[in-house]
Amino acid sequence: MSAQEKHIEEEIQPSEQAKKQDFSADVSRLLEIVAHALYTNHDVFLRELISNSADACDRLRYDAIAKPELTKDNPEFRICAYKDTTNRSLTVVDNGIGMNKEELGENLGTIAKSGTAALMEQMKAANANDDKLNLIGQFGVGFYASYMVAHSIEVVSRKSGSDDIWLWESDGKSGFTIREANEQESARLDGQRGTAITLQIKDEACEFLLDEKIITTIKEYSDHISVPIYLGPPSEVAKDKDASPVNDASALWMKQKSEITTQEYNDFYKHTSGGFDEPVMTSHWKAEGAIEFTSLLYVPMMRPWDLFDPSRKHSVKLYVKRVFITDDIDTLMYPWLRFVQGVIDSEDLPLNISRETLQYNPTIEKIKKAVARKVLGDLDKLSRDDEAGFSAFWGQFGSALKEGLYDAQEHRAALLKVCRFYSTHDNGDKFTSLEEYVERMKDGQDEIYYISGESTQTIKNSPQLEGFKSRGIEVLFFTDTIDDFWLQTVQDYKEKPFKSITKGDIDLDKFEPSSGPKDTSDSDIKPDEQDNEATSKLLTTLQDLLKDDVNNVRKSGRLTDSPVCLVASDEGVDMNMERVLKIHQKYQSDTKPVLEINTNHALIKKMAKSCDNGGDITDAAYLLLDQAKIIQGSPVDDLSAFTRRMSDFMSKAI
Ligand code: ADP
Numbered sequence: 001m002s003a004q005e006k007h008i009e010e011e012i013q014p015s016e017q018a019k020k021q022d023f024s025a026d027v028s029r030l031l032e033i034v035a036h037a038l039y040t041n042h043d044v045f046l047r048e049l050i051s052n053s054a055d056a057c058d059r060l061r062y063d064a065i066a067k068p069e070l071t072k073d074n075p076e077f078r079i080c081a082y083k084d085t086t087n088r089s090l091t092v093v094d095n096g097i098g099m100n101k102e103e104l105g106e107n108l109g110t111i112a113k114s115g116t117a118a119l120m121e122q123m124k125a126a127n128a129n130d131d132k133l134n135l136i137g138q139f140g141v142g143f144y145a146s147y148m149v150a151h152s153i154e155v156v157s158r159k160s161g162s163d164d165i166w167l168w169e170s171d172g173k174s175g176f177t178i179r180e181a182n183e184q185e186s187a188r189l190d191g192q193r194g195t196a197i198t199l200q201i202k203d204e205a206c207e208f209l210l211d212e213k214i215i216t217t218i219k220e221y222s223d224h225i226s227v228p229i230y231l232g233p234p235s236e237v238a239k240d241k242d243a244s245p246v247n248d249a250s251a252l253w254m255k256q257k258s259e260i261t262t263q264e265y266n267d268f269y270k271h272t273s274g275g276f277d278e279p280v281m282t283s284h285w286k287a288e289g290a291i292e293f294t295s296l297l298y299v300p301m302m303r304p305w306d307l308f309d310p311s312r313k314h315s316v317k318l319y320v321k322r323v324f325i326t327d328d329i330d331t332l333m334y335p336w337l338r339f340v341q342g343v344i345d346s347e348d349l350p351l352n353i354s355r356e357t358l359q360y361n362p363t364i365e366k367i368k369k370a371v372a373r374k375v376l377g378d379l380d381k382l383s384r385d386d387e388a389g390f391s392a393f394w395g396q397f398g399s400a401l402k403e404g405l406y407d408a409q410e411h412r413a414a415l416l417k418v419c420r421f422y423s424t425h426d427n428g429d430k431f432t433s434l435e436e437y438v439e440r441m442k443d444g445q446d447e448i449y450y451i452s453g454e455s456t457q458t459i460k461n462s463p464q465l466e467g468f469k470s471r472g473i474e475v476l477f478f479t480d481t482i483d484d485f486w487l488q489t490v491q492d493y494k495e496k497p498f499k500s501i502t503k504g505d506i507d508l509d510k511f512e513p514s515s516g517p518k519d520t521s522d523s524d525i526k527p528d529e530q531d532n533e534a535t536s537k538l539l540t541t542l543q544d545l546l547k548d549d550v551n552n553v554r555k556s557g558r559l560t561d562s563p564v565c566l567v568a569s570d571e572g573v574d575m576n577m578e579r580v581l582k583i584h585q586k587y588q589s590d591t592k593p594v595l596e597i598n599t600n601h602a603l604i605k606k607m608a609k610s611c612d613n614g615g616d617i618t619d620a621a622y623l624l625l626d627q628a629k630i631i632q633g634s635p636v637d638d639l640s641a642f643t644r645r646m647s648d649f650m651s652k653a654i
Pocket residue numbers: 048052053056094096097098099107108139140141142143144195274
């Protein structure tokens with residue numbers, strides 16, 4: 001028994017008057033927001049209630065496959081909604097699975113989902129009401145939305161298979177009570193089963209005491225719900241042989257595409273995902289052949305707060321022949337497609353099989369692969385049909401999708417096709433595809449150059465880019481941590497290997513400069529013999545001075561404006577990868593980087609001269625090295641030595 005349940009157990013003795021229990025702190029805060037901030041779009045409360053009722057029916061329908069006695073009194077599932085103008089109340093009744101005492105306390109008194117803290121953080125940050133509304137939707141705290149229109153709510157419920165009927169009651173402010181329901185209250189249930197939720201409507205929401213308003217709201221938000229929704233109390237609906245549901249009451253995904261409007265697609269998205277945004281992509285597909293299934297899948301507009309939760313759980317719902325089975329089979333979707341929402345309805349899977357066994361059913365594996373291929377194909381199509389929409393998608397979900405590059409080899413080609421990166425081409429402002437990159441490659445270029453780092457902003461001005469920019473050679477920016485990982489397994493794209501520009505020696509001399517080198521010196525003048533000698537002397541001196549810190553010091557082909565940069569040696573791990581690994585403390589490097597110097601730079605020339613004349617360049621050498629570290633975001637090892645040298649130089653200069 002959980003602490004929560006124990007708490008309820010102690011608090012409530014059926015014989016006594018029920019004692020008031022507090023909402024969890026999160027719920028109280030949430031309720032406050034709901035009551036005050038969310039008034040703009042209060043219709044959605046009905047959608048939330050109906051959505052919960054439909055879920056409850058789906059769950060009982062599934063349980064009844066194994067235990068038909070659970071629904072033998074009335075195998076028809078339905079939801080009824082009706083007003084009572086005398087009592088100024090609106091009631092929503094379902095004959096679904098119901099809740100017992102513990103579940104009432106747990107489900108309606110706490111926010112059961114993990115990450116509540118994250119929700120509250122984001123709530124605090126979101127200023128506009130719309131943002132908060134979006135957050136509420138994402139976090140799926142739908143039941144509480146009813147406090148937008150109700151000053152108090154009673155929930156009468158009976159868990160299927162149990163005899164007790166409970167009543168949960170709260171004004172949404174001062175906590176809640178749970179006690180056994182009396183006969184009159186129990187009569188609210190439909191055939192002694194399920195849940196009846198009665199809202200005492202606030203004056204300012206009295207429109208919900210009009211049948212027309214109830215009907216239009218149901219039609220607007222819940223038309224596609226596959227459980228029929230009737231207007232009127234269950235007893236009357238049962239008597240009326242001609243009663244017809246308010247909603248369409250057929251599984252939307254089974255209809256022909258041509259019969260479904262965008263509005264209906266979007267409403268269904270909101271129902272299944274609990275989101276308030278509009279999907280950027282809707283993929284409705286009937287797979288026929290070796291396996292038969294229908295999928296109606298959506299890519300949301302907004303990244304959910306838990307996208308990078310370590311569980312990497314998806315939330316696609318699995319149906320078998322229109323019966324909801326579960327949204328909890330890990331093997332149904334690849335983790336890197338976990339942002340996809342919607343339903344998959346299989347014709348082949350057996351109904352009477354436990355959820356646990358389903359997990360390993362080979363049909364599930366086949367569906368998973370087919371669905372991934374379809375979604376990737378549709379994303380590729382989206383990228384061609386709606387560039388802005390696709391860019392928005394990529395910004396939100398690209399880093400999750402890229403996990404597939406090392407997770408799923410068989411989808412790699414399709415994934416690489418939809419991957420987008422910033423690059424030097426648009427100065428880091430626009431996404432580019434690998435295909436576009438390859439089209440723009442220079443004559444003689446046979447590698448795809450990239451630089452990785454924390455953000456586009458930080459790497460845009462990396463000295464290592466200078467030589468590439470001056471020759472008009474495009475370099476991709478890899479700024480997601482995940483990039484460093486997939487690069488370990490994905491060697492090339494269309495046989496063009498990926499090449500880090502911060503690792504190893506790169507010969508740029510074979511490429512013509514596109515816009516004359518912008519070096520700080522007068523480069524037209526060929527360096528004479530003496531210069532060359534001084535340079536080699538400088539190289540060996542630096543090598544000697546810095547031998548504890550660098551593997552090698554060499555002349556750089558990739559610098560035009562900066563005096564120095566660090567690159568990883570050929571055997572070493574890429575510089576940024578090393579930084580990432582160090583942050584995660586999984587890595588102790590044993591290969592030292594290479595310091596490259598720009599022999600055309602005025603500072604380097606001066607140093608060479610001074611060195612040639614027997615001057616001491618120790619401090620300058622260390623400052624150069626530290627400078628190279630700072631610009632790439634690596635820590636300076638000895639800060640006090642750095643500041644001492646810096647001060648010395650400054651005082652000389654001043
Ligand atoms: P969510 O639906 O996202 O879980 P809600 O706040 O809408 O969040 O509902 C909280 C929980 O209360 C549901 O998950 C469900 O377990 C329970 N619940 C709500 N309404 C009903 C109902 N009509 N029948 C059975 N259980 C319900």
